[in-house]
Amino acid sequence: xxxxxxxxxxxxxxxxxxxxxxxxxxxxxxxxxxxxxxxxxxxxxxxxxxxxxxxxxxxxxxxxxxxxxxxxxxxxxxxxxxxxxxxxxxxxxxxxxxxxxxxxxxxxxxxxxxxxxxxxxxxxxxxxxxxxxxxxxxxxxxxxxxxxxxxxxxxxxxxxxxxxxxxxxxxxxxxxxxxxxxxxxxxxxxxxxxxxxxxxxxxxxxxxxxxxxxxxxxxxxxxxxxxxxxxxxxxxxxxxxxxxxxxxxxxxxxxxxxxxxxxxxxxxxx
Numbered sequence: 223x224x225x226x227x228x229x230x231x232x233x234x235x236x237x238x239x240x241x242x243x244x245x246x247x248x249x250x251x252x253x254x255x256x257x258x259x260x261x262x263x264x265x266x267x268x269x270x271x272x273x274x275x276x277x278x279x280x281x282x283x284x285x286x287x288x289x290x291x292x293x294x295x296x297x298x299x300x301x302x303x304x305x306x307x308x309x310x311x312x313x314x315x316x317x318x319x320x321x322x323x324x325x326x327x328x329x330x331x332x333x334x335x336x337x338x339x340x341x342x343x344x345x346x347x348x349x350x351x352x353x354x355x356x357x358x359x360x361x362x363x364x365x366x367x368x369x370x371x372x373x374x375x376x377x378x379x380x381x382x383x384x385x386x387x388x389x390x391x392x393x394x395x396x397x398x399x400x401x402x403x404x405x406x407x408x409x410x411x412x413x414x415x416x417x418x419x420x421x422x423x424x425x426x427x428x429x430x431x432x433x434x435x436x437x438x439x440x441x442x443x444x445x446x447x448x449x450x451x452x453x454x455x456x457x458x459x460x461x462x463x464x465x466x467x468x469x470x471x472x473x474x475x476x477x478x479x480x481x482x483x484x485x486x487x488x489x490x491x492x
Contacts, residue, residue, distance in 0.1 A: 252285050254433060260369065260424040260482060261286055264340060267367045267420075267484040270294035274335035277301065279324050279356060280342030284311035296335070301327070324352045329359045336365035344370045349403045353410060362489040366416065367482070371426070373401030375479040380464040389461060392447050404481040416485035428476040431469055440476060441465065 251257055265286065270276055272295030278287040281300035284307075291298045301322035302308050311319045322328050324339070325348055337356045343349040356366055373394040378386040394401045408421045434440050444458035444465075468474035 252283060256424070256426045260480060261289075261340065263422070263424075264338060264367055264369055264482060265290050265293065267482070268336045268338060268365050270296040270336065272296065275299070275333070277327075277329070277334045277337040277356075277359060279327070279337060279339040279352070280346075281311060281319075282307055282340075284314060284316045284319070286338075286340060287311075287316060288314070299329075299334075324355060327355045327359055331358050332361040332364075333359050334361065334364060336360060336367070338367040338369075340369045341371070343368060343403050343407070344373075344398050344400050346399070349400050350410070353407070357414065357416075357487065360487050362487055364487045365484065366411065366487065367484045368404075368407050369424075369480055369482045370404035370407075371401075371478045371480045372404045373398055373478065374405075375425075375477075377475065377477045379473060379475040380461070380468045381473075382460070382464055385457065385461055385464070388453075388457070389443055389447070392452050393443065396447065396450070396452050397443075404483075407481065407483045411483065411485045415488050417488050419483070419485040422482045424480045424482055426478050426480065429472075429474060434469060434474065434476075438476065 287298040287300040301320040444461040447453040448458040
């Protein structure tokens with residue numbers, strides 16, 4: 223899942239009225255320089271070695287799973303709640319793919335040398351439960367890596383700053399289930415006794431018109447909120463007008479900070 227708008231009711235892509243649109247957005251998103259960079263760092267933090275076994279939770283397009291396997295020689299299992307995404311992953315060459323609810327992972331305890339969830343916990347019903355499941359299936363000494371944006375760090379520049387703040391507030395409260403969970407992850411892992419807990423901030427800054435149109439879905443934000451009754455149509459039209467003006471004049475800016483957290487599962491008795 224990306225940080226573009228995904229309504230609560232459609233966190234499972236299969237339930238979305240336009241699933242192909244979301245799948246295509248994920249494919250476009252993975253080619254953007256920011257995402258390529260932090261995903262490379264995420265894979266590095268897993269410390270994968272040949273012959274080890276890793277789990278990608280909420281794998282989406284499966285590109286990270288393929289890249290980790292190719293780079294490290296490790297075996298990678300990709301799971302996702304969406305049957306559409308799992309079929310997509312199989313069609314692109316991934317062999318070990320499972321349709322799975324991340325709240326109840328269908329794997330034995332300590333079955334993996336590491337697990338990661340990239341832009342997933344913000345969308346699930348119970349992110350604490352998913353994190354516990356990831357810890358359950360990773361062996362002692364294995365690695366856990368989690369990355370999500372913190373929606374409270376968003377910034378948006380258009381002429382009407384109050385309207386911009388209203389739209390960003392709706393993205394935080396109505397657009398994403400757990401938009402600030404990312405800041406809690408380091409503390410949760412520390413409390414659970416994990417070792418080497420580290421957190422890195424990675425800030426996405428969007429000004430390029432192509433990125434705005436092709437990957438972020440910014441032009442749809444106000445209309446989606448208006449469709450769902452969170453925003454007056456007049457406000458939505460005003461936002462769209464000011465957004466267009468800011469983009470054309472080069473004044474537009476959107477940013478959000480992602481927290482990339484990594485840790486090691488403690489050894490038994492350690």
